[in-house]
Amino acid sequence: MRPPLLALLMLLLCAILAPWIIPGDPLAGSADALLAPLQSGHTLGTDDLGRDMLAMLLHGSRVSLMVGLASSACALLVGVLAGAVAGWHGGWVDALVMRIAEFFQTLPRFVLALIVIALAGPGIGKVIIVIAVLAWPQTARVVRAEIGALRQAAFVDAARLAGMPDWLIVLREVLPQIAGPVLVLAALDVATAILLEAGLGFFGLGDPNLASWGAMLNQAQQYLRAAWWMSMFPGLAIGLTVLLFNLLGDAVAQHLDPRGR
Amino acid sequence: MSLLSYTLRRLLHAIPLLLAVAVLNFCLIAAAPGDPVTALIGDFPAPAEYVAKMRQDYGLDQPLPVRLGRYLQHLASLDLGYSFANRMPVSTLVAARLGATLKLTGTALAVAAVLGVALGLLAARLGGWVDRLVRFGATLSYAMPEFWLGQLLILAFAIGLGWLPSQGAAPLRGAAAGWAGFVEGLRYLLLPASALALRYLALIARITRARAVEVLRADYVLAARARGASETRVLLDHVLRNAAPSVITVIGYNAGLLLAGSALTETVFGWPGIGRLLFDSIAARDTPTMLAILLMVSASVVIANLLTDVLHRLLDRRVA
Numbered sequence: 001m002r003p004p005l006l007a008l009l010m011l012l013l014c015a016i017l018a019p020w021i022i023p024g025d026p027l028a029g030s031a032d033a034l035l036a037p038l039q040s041g042h043t044l045g046t047d048d049l050g051r052d053m054l055a056m057l058l059h060g061s062r063v064s065l066m067v068g069l070a071s072s073a074c075a076l077l078v079g080v081l082a083g084a085v086a087g088w089h090g091g092w093v094d095a096l097v098m099r100i101a102e103f104f105q106t107l108p109r110f111v112l113a114l115i116v117i118a119l120a121g122p123g124i125g126k127v128i129i130v131i132a133v134l135a136w137p138q139t140a141r142v143v144r145a146e147i148g149a150l151r152q153a154a155f156v157d158a159a160r161l162a163g164m165p166d167w168l169i170v171l172r173e174v175l176p177q178i179a180g181p182v183l184v185l186a187a188l189d190v191a192t193a194i195l196l197e198a199g200l201g202f203f204g205l206g207d208p209n210l211a212s213w214g215a216m217l218n219q220a221q222q223y224l225r226a227a228w229w230m231s232m233f234p235g236l237a238i239g240l241t242v243l244l245f246n247l248l249g250d251a252v253a254q255h256l257d258p259r260g261r
Numbered sequence: 262m263s264l265l266s267y268t269l270r271r272l273l274h275a276i277p278l279l280l281a282v283a284v285l286n287f288c289l290i291a292a293a294p295g296d297p298v299t300a301l302i303g304d305f306p307a308p309a310e311y312v313a314k315m316r317q318d319y320g321l322d323q324p325l326p327v328r329l330g331r332y333l334q335h336l337a338s339l340d341l342g343y344s345f346a347n348r349m350p351v352s353t354l355v356a357a358r359l360g361a362t363l364k365l366t367g368t369a370l371a372v373a374a375v376l377g378v379a380l381g382l383l384a385a386r387l388g389g390w391v392d393r394l395v396r397f398g399a400t401l402s403y404a405m406p407e408f409w410l411g412q413l414l415i416l417a418f419a420i421g422l423g424w425l426p427s428q429g430a431a432p433l434r435g436a437a438a439g440w441a442g443f444v445e446g447l448r449y450l451l452l453p454a455s456a457l458a459l460r461y462l463a464l465i466a467r468i469t470r471a472r473a474v475e476v477l478r479a480d481y482v483l484a485a486r487a488r489g490a491s492e493t494r495v496l497l498d499h500v501l502r503n504a505a506p507s508v509i510t511v512i513g514y515n516a517g518l519l520l521a522g523s524a525l526t527e528t529v530f531g532w533p534g535i536g537r538l539l540f541d542s543i544a545a546r547d548t549p550t551m552l553a554i555l556l557m558v559s560a561s562v563v564i565a566n567l568l569t570d571v572l573h574r575l576l577d578r579r580v581a
Contacts, residue, residue: 102278103281106278106559107282107285107559107562108517108520108555108562109517109521110517110521110524110525111520111524111554111555111558112555114524114539114543115289115543115551116289118551119289119551198406199406202408202525202528203524203525203528203540203543204544205543217408220412221412221529224412224415224420228416231409231412232413232416234409235405235406235409235412235413239401239404239405239406240404242405242406243400243401243404246403246404247400250400
């Protein structure tokens with residue numbers, strides 16, 4: 001679990017400190033257009049408007065991580081709540097929640113997110129909400145299955161005998177038992193969300209006032225012949241970040257079940 | 262329960278889902294800010310009567326429930342609406358693009374399934390460095406956005422080496438006839454299909470490997486080997502057959518991944534399919550076309566899931 005976690009913490013630190021590491025507006029252009037990497041002080045080169053690639057990459061990490069972490073957190077909250085209610089209550093509540101979850105899982109995430117943002121206009125908050133709305137059912141399913149299995153457990157009966165109200169039993173006794181698989185899903189959700197956000201940016205639906213990796217790749221598309229670096233570095237950044245979150249999820253899963261795989 | 266009644270039950274289950282998707286689509290577009298008539302007229306100072314007449318012509322002056330009812334009625338007769346921006350029925354627009362998308366996604370699906378299963382089996386059977394290599398490659402590939410991979414392939418094979426074309430599905434001057442035209446088409450297909458297939462391939466290789474490792478440990482494999490069955494027999498008759506239901510589930514339930522990837526890949530390679538149409542319709546605020554594509558993609562996912570369930574049931578009789 002350690003190496004991907006450490007790398008991610010480093011990345012998070014860079015994202016938080018971006019305005020101090022490379023101050024100024026990363027989207028402000030200059031006359032040095034399309035400089036190759038390492039030319040006149042630009043480590044990763046410049047784009048077609050003379051903007052420093054490294055500065056844009058660094059500031060772009062804020063959007064990717066923000067969208068990834070926030071949407072995953074929202075999905076986690078909704079998913080745990082819905083799954084806990086369905087699994088604990090059972091009966092028609094369970095059937096209803098699972099039917100709604102199934103409906104949301106049927107929706108093609110990327111295409112729907114694309115159309116919603118195209119209609120509602122760009123904005124980080126909207127992107128986070130759309131991704132979260134489309135991501136919660138998976139968490140809900142896992143939580144529901146695990147809670148359904150634990151509902152009859154002896155420690156739950158004991159807590160009930162001690163006079164604990166149901167919501168407290170779920171919160172204090174049951175949820176900590178199932179934190180593992182839920183965390184694995186949350187890490188994978190972050191990775192999916194970052195890919196989705198990059199895809200939106202690539203379709204030109206990102207916030208035009210913020211540097212983002214997907215938007216950088218959108219711009220690179222027209223300059224593939226002239227400037228390979230405009231495509232290479234943002235893509236590497238997306239791939240590496242997604243890879244790290246996937247590895248983190250895998251590592252947590254393996255830690256929870258060392259026999260598996 | 263027989264396979265037929267199972268299939269019918271799944272079908273009955275899918276219909277309300279499809280209906281809900283259609284209603285959601287309609288609500289989404291109805292709730293969106295902006296107005297197709299304004300978008301159509303643009304900045305031109307049209308007289309109010311003309312605008313009112315246009316709204317009436319397109320049925321936009323009716324209350325929402327009436328429009329919803331009419332929308333569902335039209336869908337039932339496979340009428341996908343009218344594209345204001347292109348001034349032609351959406352079904353005509355979509356039909357012209359469907360072939361290209363089916364060609365691209367079909368090729369990617371076939372490549373990903375065959376190579377993914379083969380690599381997964383190979384990794385599980387050989388173990389050691391082959392296993393590590395396949396697992397490493399799959400993890401790496403799964404993290405790569407397909408549109409970036411597309412750009413890298415263009416950089417390497419179209420711009421760098423100059424071997425393959427980077428844009429479109431056929432030469433601008435028109436495709437050649439017969440065998441030469443087929444080969445030419447393959448040259449155009451190779452890069453986009455590879456870009457689209459890779460993430461899916463990684464997913465399939467991972468699940469195949471995981472299931473095959475489990476099956477290889479089973480007693481019946483030991484028994485088959487003890488009876489003197491060849492390794493090919495063991496792999497094909499036992500491992501593949503027992504891993505198949507899980508592999509098919511992963512392939513079918515991730516059809517949405519392939520369709521979303523196709524929208525991005527088509528945009529990178531200028532492939533004249535549905536994805537590219539979606540990109541253009543978003544740029545033109547052409548809501549009927551967007552709506553139709555969302556509905557088609559959702560319906561494809563529902564149908565893919567349905568087929569997956571039936572196929573799974575066919576292969577694994579234990580499913581109730």
